[in-house]
Amino acid sequence: xxxxxxxxxxxxxxxxxxxxxxxxxxxxxxxxxxxxxxxxxxxxxxxxxxxxxxxxxxxxxxxxxxxxxxxxxxxxxxxxxxxxxxxxxxxxxxxxxxxxxxxxxxxxxxxxxxxxxxxxxxxxxxxxxxxxxxxxxxxxxxxxxxxxxxxxxxxxxxxxxxxxxxxxxxxxxxxxxxxxxxxxxxxxxxxxxxxxxxxxxxxxxxxxxxxxxxxxxxxxxxxxxxxxxxxxxxxxxxxxxxxxxxxxxxxxxxxxxxxxxxxxxxxxxxxxxxxxxxxxxxxxxxxxxx
Amino acid sequence: xxxxxxxxxxxxxxxxxxxxxxxxxxxxxxxxxxxxxxxxxxxxxxxxxxxxxxxxxxxxxxxxxxxxxxxxxxxxxxxxxxxxxxxxxxxxxxxxxxxxxxxxxxxxxxxxxxxxxxxxxxxxxxxxxxxxxxxxxxxxxxxxxxxxxxxxxxxxxxxxxxxxxxxxxxxxxxxxxxxxxxxxxxxxxxxxxxxxxxxxxxxxxxxxxxxxxxxxxxxxxxxxxxxxxxxxxxxxxxxxxxxxxxxxxxxxxxxxxxxxxxxxxxxxxxxxxxxxxxxxxxxxxxxxxxxxxxxxxxxxxxxxxxxxxxxxxxxxxxxxxxxxxxxxxxxxxxxxxxxxxxxxxxxxxxxxxxxxxxx
Numbered sequence: 318x319x320x321x322x323x324x325x326x327x328x329x330x331x332x333x334x335x336x337x338x339x340x341x342x343x344x345x346x347x348x349x350x351x352x353x354x355x356x357x358x359x360x361x362x363x364x365x366x367x368x369x370x371x372x373x374x375x376x377x378x379x380x381x382x383x384x385x386x387x388x389x390x391x392x393x394x395x396x397x398x399x400x401x402x403x404x405x406x407x408x409x410x411x412x413x414x415x416x417x418x419x420x421x422x423x424x425x426x427x428x429x430x431x432x433x434x435x436x437x438x439x440x441x442x443x444x445x446x447x448x449x450x451x452x453x454x455x456x457x458x459x460x461x462x463x464x465x466x467x468x469x470x471x472x473x474x475x476x477x478x479x480x481x482x483x484x485x486x487x488x489x490x491x492x493x494x495x496x497x498x499x500x501x502x503x504x505x506x507x508x509x510x511x512x513x514x515x516x517x518x519x520x521x522x523x524x525x526x527x528x529x530x531x532x533x534x535x536x537x538x539x540x541x542x543x544x545x546x547x548x549x550x551x552x553x554x555x556x557x558x559x560x561x562x563x564x565x566x567x568x569x570x571x572x573x574x575x576x577x578x579x580x581x582x583x584x585x586x587x588x589x590x591x592x593x594x595x596x597x598x599x600x601x602x603x604x605x606x607x
Numbered sequence: 608x609x610x611x612x613x614x615x616x617x618x619x620x621x622x623x624x625x626x627x628x629x630x631x632x633x634x635x636x637x638x639x640x641x642x643x644x645x646x647x648x649x650x651x652x653x654x655x656x657x658x659x660x661x662x663x664x665x666x667x668x669x670x671x672x673x674x675x676x677x678x679x680x681x682x683x684x685x686x687x688x689x690x691x692x693x694x695x696x697x698x699x700x701x702x703x704x705x706x707x708x709x710x711x712x713x714x715x716x717x718x719x720x721x722x723x724x725x726x727x728x729x730x731x732x733x734x735x736x737x738x739x740x741x742x743x744x745x746x747x748x749x750x751x752x753x754x755x756x757x758x759x760x761x762x763x764x765x766x767x768x769x770x771x772x773x774x775x776x777x778x779x780x781x782x783x784x785x786x787x788x789x790x791x792x793x794x795x796x797x798x799x800x801x802x803x804x805x806x807x808x809x810x811x812x813x814x815x816x817x818x819x820x821x822x823x824x825x826x827x828x829x830x831x832x833x834x835x836x837x838x839x840x841x842x843x844x845x846x847x848x849x850x851x852x853x854x855x856x857x858x859x860x861x862x863x864x865x866x867x868x869x870x871x872x873x874x875x876x877x878x879x880x881x882x883x884x885x886x887x888x889x890x891x892x893x894x895x896x897x898x899x900x901x902x903x904x905x906x907x908x909x910x911x912x913x914x915x916x917x918x919x920x921x922x923x924x925x926x927x928x929x930x931x932x933x934x935x936x937x938x939x940x941x942x943x944x945x946x947x948x949x950x951x952x953x954x955x956x957x958x959x960x961x962x963x964x965x966x
Contacts, residue, residue: 499668500701502688504715504766510689514714518705598705600748 358574369574379575382555383582389467389542389554390535393474397531398524400475401482406516409490419487426480433476434544438464441472469545470552474535482531489523490516494603519602525594529587536583555579611769612678615642615665615802620674620684622660634660636826637674647796647803649813651837652823653849658806659774661823665804666772667691678769689718694763694801696773700755702747708734708758709743715766733765736795753784757791764799771796771803777812785812792816810850814838822846843883844891844963852893853938857965860890868962873933875911879960889965896926898959899939901951910954913937915945929953 361368373379404422408415425433440446441463451457463469497519498511506514539556546552555575563572622635635657642648650658663669665676667688676684683691694715702711712733713726721729734740737757747755756776763771776792777785793816796803807813813820814834822830822837830842841847848855858870858877866881870890879892916936917928924942929951931937939953 494699494701496697496699496701497703499688500695500697501703501714501718502668503666503691503693503695503772504762505689505692505718506714507687507689510718515703598746600746601704603699603704 354573354576357570358577361570361574362568369571370578372571373574373578378553379558382553382558383578385552386536386538386554386556386579387582389470389474389538389552390532393471393478393535394528394532396471396475397478397482397535398486398528401479401486401527402520402524405483405487405490406512408487410495419483422483423480425476428477430473430477430540431544433473434541437469437473437476437545441469464545465547467546467551470538470542473541473545474538477541478531478534481534482527485527485530486520486523489520489527492602493519497603518598521597522594522599525590525597529590532586532590533583536579536586555582611644612802613644614679615770616640616675616677617661617665618675618677620661620664620671620676622657622664622669623672633826635664635671638823638826638828639674640821640828640831642802642804644802645800647805647816647818649817649820650804650806650823651810651813651820651849652808654808656823657826658808658823660826662772662774662804662806665770666693666695692766692768693770693772694766694768696756696759696763696771696776698775698778700747700759700779702755702758702762704747707744707746708739708750711747711758712762712765715762719766729765730761733761736798737761737791752780753788756780756788760792760795764795764801767801769802771801773803773805775806775808777807778809789815822849824849840882841893841961844893844966847893847961847963852895852961854892854894854896854899856892856894856935856937858890858892860885860888867957870962874913874931874935876908877955877960878909878957879962880958881962883963885962885964887965891963891965893961893963894937894955894959896938896940899937899953899955901927901939901941901943901945901953909957909960910952911937912950912952915947915949915951918945918947927951 358369359366361372364371408418428436438445442448443460443462443464445464447463448461451461463472493516497515501511501515537556538554539560542548542552542554542557546554548557556579559572559575559579562568562575617638617640619637619639620635621633621637624632624634626632638657638661650661652658660669664671664684667683667686671684674684675682703714706714709727709730713730716726716729730743731740734743737760739754739757739761742750742754747758750758756779760776763773773792777788780788789812792805796816805813805816814837817834820830820832820834820837821828822842824845829846830837832840832842837846838850841850841852844855856872858872861869861871861876863869863881863885868879868881868885868890870877870879870892877892911929911931913929913931915927916930919926919928924940925945927939927941927945929937929939937953941951945951
């Protein structure tokens with residue numbers, strides 16, 4: 318924007334000043350720490366500038382953490398989005414139950430991972446209520462282990478991640494003009510066809526965003542992997558590796574490198590999903606004027 | 608659903624809604640109506656009169672709270688909309704924003720399992736009919752309002768429905784497009800001969816398009832008739848008011864001679880024509896501004912002299928507002944120029960002063 322003759326700043330020039338606080342905030346709390354970490358990751362305690370990355374990909378208890386984390390994060394994300402979609406679809410019409418069900422489904426957000434982990438240890442543990450109930454009712458009497466292993470962490474990721482996915486998808490679905498589904502009905506589309514041909518294509522871009530957010534949230538799992546998982550083995554996720562490097566070996570440089578790798582993996586998945594999103598229609602989700 | 612029928616019957620169809628305050632609102636009150644094959648019927652009424660509710664009940668988008676809807680001998684009010692096979696045009700078009708024009712129009716055919724080559728052919732045919740050839744690959748968002756509405760009409764008629772339902776299809780268009788699309792709808796109806804039910808609050812639209820008009824007020828049918836009947840012979844004072852009888856004057860009944868009624872008031876005596884049985888000494892007279900002529904008429908008895916109080920010029924003629932000595936306002940249309948403050952003589956034929964009981 319060029320200023321007006323006479324040096325009086327135009328309306329839009331002054332409006333740009335409104336961006337300053339957010340820019341400062343981003344620079345101070347996101348860009349600077351990121352660049353600091355990136356540079357730090359190239360200054361290993363010994364060896365060449367890529368030593369940390371070489372070490373990560375050649376050490377047997379480091380590089381497999383990528384897989385371990387993906388093995389948790391991807392199923393958890395798919396379950397969360399896959400479960401939230403049909404439930405949100407059912408909840409799209411305002412009924413007297415909508416508010417109640419929504420409230421119940423959203424409660425886990427307010428709890429926090431540690432509280433959920435505590436609860437799960439008691440409930441799903443070897444002598445927990447779930448096992449006792451199943452045994453009492455003679456439904457299943459074998460041993461069930463749902464804590465201190467892969468399943469414990471996965472369940473906790475679903476409990477804490479589902480409400481986010483649900484709320485996000487619910488807001489996308491309620492944004493779609495219900496007249497479109499009614500128009501489809503008059504043209505011969507039953508409920509299934511309405512979902513497939515109207516709702517799903519219009520929701521696809523939103524589902525992609527929801528998938529990305531849910532994935533990033535699951536990929537950085539830490540407390541539940543420690544409290545509910547087996548942090549030495551099957552649930553040794555990448556954030557545990559970073560934590561150990563930073564606070565047990567005091568190797569901040571290696572920890573930064575692990576954090577960078579973690580970010581890079583997330584970036585690849587998010588970029589792939591967003592590229593897929595580009596294949597779908599994106600635009601207003603109402604059928605005309607008014 | 609079968610492809611054609613001889614009549615659609617609504618029998619005491621009622622629809623109640625619960626309001627947020629917990630009360631019940633009756634949107635449709637025991638509506639009984641028969642619509643014959645190939646007819647163009649308008650449901651006409653002010654907003655909130657239940658005309659759209661009636662249409663949605665027929666389409667199957669809203670279950671009636673009572674009564675039955677049947678197509679010949681088959682009851683259809685319990686059949687879901689996707690199995691009724693009626694074509695519907697919505698007020699805001701309801702085009703699928705993610706589908707091209709061709710895919711929007713072909714949607715109903717694809718749902719019926721019609722082969723792709725047949726879909727392409729029929730879509731091309733119907734788009735030619737609504738004059739949208741060449742726009743097949745555009746998204747609805749790239750079209751103008753008038754084009755979008757024509758896509759919506761094409762989408763509804765391409766499935767060759769036995770019944771086409773239109774819910775205020777022109778109300779989002781500007782005045783010029785509205786007239787053009789109106790002619791288009793009339794032409795398409797003439798060419799295809801599909802039974803059409805058309806919901807509108809615009810009396811001009813209803814008069815120019817329909818074979819029959821159903822006037823609805825407060826959830827009830829007040830009159831069913833040809834455009835000429837509804838225009839010239841409103842069945843009651845509410846219909847008269849809605850159909851443009853702008854002058855409604857309360858007068859005393861002196862005597863009745865056949866269907867002629869002699870009335871008197873503070874300003875003038877008047878002879879009118881009775882449209883409903885009168886009771887008591889008072890009555891209401893409804894007169895269209897167009898039916899009043901400025902200047903002396905043949906029947907000097909129905910002549911009033913008054914001062915011009917306001918003039919609204921509208922091209923071919925002007926709407927003139929005169930103030931009678933008793934402060935009653937009378938509206939008249941005049942092609943001859945008059946000036947503010949002029950004293951004019953106005954005449955109304957006894958046949959065009961419609962007398963209704965006081966309500």
